[in-house]
Amino acid sequence: MKKILTVRNILIAIPAVILIAALHYSLPQVDVVRAVGVEVKRVDVSEGNADKTRTRDVYQLQMETLDGSPRVYRNEDNILYGKFASADLQTQVRSLAADKQLVALRHYGWRLRLFSTFPNAVKVWPVEEGYRHIPFFNIVFLTFVGFLIFMLIRRIRRVFKRRDEKRRSLEAEREAEALREEQASAKSHRDSEKQYQDEIDKFLNTDDDN
Numbered sequence: 001m002k003k004i005l006t007v008r009n010i011l012i013a014i015p016a017v018i019l020i021a022a023l024h025y026s027l028p029q030v031d032v033v034r035a036v037g038v039e040v041k042r043v044d045v046s047e048g049n050a051d052k053t054r055t056r057d058v059y060q061l062q063m064e065t066l067d068g069s070p071r072v073y074r075n076e077d078n079i080l081y082g083k084f085a086s087a088d089l090q091t092q093v094r095s096l097a098a099d100k101q102l103v104a105l106r107h108y109g110w111r112l113r114l115f116s117t118f119p120n121a122v123k124v125w126p127v128e129e130g131y132r133h134i135p136f137f138n139i140v141f142l143t144f145v146g147f148l149i150f151m152l153i154r155r156i157r158r159v160f161k162r163r164d165e166k167r168r169s170l171e172a173e174r175e176a177e178a179l180r181e182e183q184a185s186a187k188s189h190r191d192s193e194k195q196y197q198d199e200i201d202k203f204l205n206t207d208d209d210n
Contacts, residue, residue, distance in 0.1 A: 030106050030133040033063035035096040061093050061121050073121040081122045101126050
């Protein structure tokens with residue numbers, strides 16, 4: 001457990017969780033639901049100064065899942081998704097709701113009851129029973145993102161590998177230098193002892209000659 005909860009793993013996990021959450025929020029998803037109705041709510045929105053407010057219409061699409069659970073989606077324009085005709089989508093869903101038509105609804109975002117937020121509907125089209133949607137765009141996009149992440153991780157690992165190799169090389173050089181100094185010191189010590197012994201032997205030989 002301690003090996004998992006390291007600073008390095010935590011620093012990697014935080015941006016990974018943020019990226020996954022951002023992708024889950026922003027990538028389009030498709031729900032197969034039954035159109036039930038539409039609603040327009042008037043909401044007061046504050047503008048800069050808390051005392052100044054304006055009223056805006058908020059479009060909502062009311063749906064039901066196949067098991068009868070309610071689903072509510074907001075219906076607002078979004079440039080990134082190429083959606084500019086929320087009123088047309090509202091009219092389309094109103095028409096489909098007259099017969100409680102089964103539809104595929106493309107949306108993005110989250111339903112957070114605590115903050116009263118709803119996913120935003122992008123497109124709706126009628127489908128038949130048993131329809132299953134294959135998210136080709138998400139598959140291609142996530143494959144591309146996965147490839148970029150793989151290349152980034154590979155690049156980072158190479159940088160760390162070169163840094164570790166350089167560090168090991170410097171450590172090896174320092175160890176070799178320390179070994180050379182130790183050997184030189186030992187040789188100097190042996191030479192000193194030999195010179196001292198030679199002087200003693202020379203002195204003793206001189207006494208014997210006398």
